[in-house]
Amino acid sequence: xxxxxxxxxxxxxxxxxxxxxxxxxxxxxxxxxxxxxxxxxxxxxxxxxxxxxxxxxxxxxxxxxxxxxxxxxxxxxxxxxxxxxxxxxxxxxxxxxxxxxxxxxxxxxxxxxxxxxxxxxxxxxxxxxxxxxxxxxxxxxxxxxxxxxxxxxxxxxxxxxxxxxxxxxxxxxxxxxxxxxxxxxxxxxxxxxxxxxxxxxxxxxxxxxxxxxxxxxxxxxxxxxxxxxxxxxxxxxxxxxxxxxxxxxxxxxxxxxxxxxxxxxxxxxxxxxxxxxxxxxxxxxx
Ligand SMILES: Nc1ncnc2c1ncn2[C@@H]1O[C@H](COP(=O)(O)OP(=O)(O)OP(=O)(O)O)[C@@H](O)[C@H]1O
Ligand SMILES: O=P(O)(O)OC[C@H]1O[C@H](OP(=O)(O)OP(=O)(O)O)[C@H](O)[C@@H]1O
Ligand SMILES: [Mg+2]
Numbered sequence: 389x390x391x392x393x394x395x396x397x398x399x400x401x402x403x404x405x406x407x408x409x410x411x412x413x414x415x416x417x418x419x420x421x422x423x424x425x426x427x428x429x430x431x432x433x434x435x436x437x438x439x440x441x442x443x444x445x446x447x448x449x450x451x452x453x454x455x456x457x458x459x460x461x462x463x464x465x466x467x468x469x470x471x472x473x474x475x476x477x478x479x480x481x482x483x484x485x486x487x488x489x490x491x492x493x494x495x496x497x498x499x500x501x502x503x504x505x506x507x508x509x510x511x512x513x514x515x516x517x518x519x520x521x522x523x524x525x526x527x528x529x530x531x532x533x534x535x536x537x538x539x540x541x542x543x544x545x546x547x548x549x550x551x552x553x554x555x556x557x558x559x560x561x562x563x564x565x566x567x568x569x570x571x572x573x574x575x576x577x578x579x580x581x582x583x584x585x586x587x588x589x590x591x592x593x594x595x596x597x598x599x600x601x602x603x604x605x606x607x608x609x610x611x612x613x614x615x616x617x618x619x620x621x622x623x624x625x626x627x628x629x630x631x632x633x634x635x636x637x638x639x640x641x642x643x644x645x646x647x648x649x650x651x652x653x654x655x656x657x658x659x660x661x662x663x664x665x666x667x668x669x670x671x672x673x674x
Contacts (some may be wrong), residue, residue, distance in 0.1 A: 389583040394436075411429075532546040
């Protein structure tokens with residue numbers, strides 16, 4: 389029988405859509421229908437298990453799934469020794485301590501003998517023990533931010549992204565404990581066949597992630613400023629330069645990082661570049 393790599397994905401929630409889209413862009417599609425919890429990928433030797441994110445680390449640690457996509461926060465909380473194969477750049481957030489906004493924050497000693505509500509008791513226990521703070525940790529599964537407002541706790545330890553949930557609940561972030569993002573994790577004991585499938589998948593993910601971070605840029609440049617313009621463009625290797633039919637002008641093609649292109653475009657215009665086109669890249673093999 390053909391070897392298939394089993395991946396554990398979140399069934400629904402913050403990780404699901406980006407995980408599905410990443411695999412889709414990597415050419416790994418699967419049919420999700422009528423509440424099925426297992427699906428087979430089409431055109432790739434992979435089987436997908438849909439789970440709650442809390443269960444993903446253990447499922448991979450036990451070898452029921454070979455790999456999984458989960459937040460670093462959940463991974464650290466569960467404490468299983470899995471291999472992080474790749475940071476995936478989505479579901480970025482942080483785990484922070486927050487207190488009622490009217491309270492004066494005096495530093496970590498504020499938490500001494502206080503009651504803190506959280507869904508991440510293990511991470512918080514370790515943090516307080518490292519910092520030698522004695523606090524009562526009260527574990528709750530969700531809606532952590534309402535705990536101080538209803539008298540259940542003095543403070544909270546939870547996920548923060550934009551901070552709007554904290555604001556809505558009259559809380560303020562006072563200590564960041566960790567940053568988190570989605571990661572691809574694996575069980576350390578994969579057979580050579582499964583390892584080869586995983587390597588192929590990671591190769592594809594790298595191509596997708598590189599292309600998402602880069603744009604193809606095309607522009608026309610006056611020859612007298614060509615050297616300057618080439619200096620500004622940090623291309624993959626060196627930019628392609630082709631003469632234009634119009635005397636004294638060239639067409640320049642290169643690849644630039646998505647984050648940088650607004651800065652670079654300003655400088656390019658100052659140096660006489662015209663007809664600037666920024667084009668998305670479908671896949672990029674480095
Ligand atoms: N506001 C946010 N911004 C960015 N990432 C987030 C945010 N909230 C959560 N995450 C990340 O996404 C992961 C899943 O969040 P989600 O809210 O879907 O979890 P959940 O309610 O525990 O889901 P499940 O039903 O699977 O247990 C979190 O563990 C965290 O890594
Ligand atoms: O800083 P913010 O941008 O407000 O994000 C933080 C919130 O996002 C997550 O909840 P989510 O919205 O996923 O709802 P949930 O509580 O149902 O998981 C998390 O549990 C926080 O409550
Ligand atoms: Mg969960």
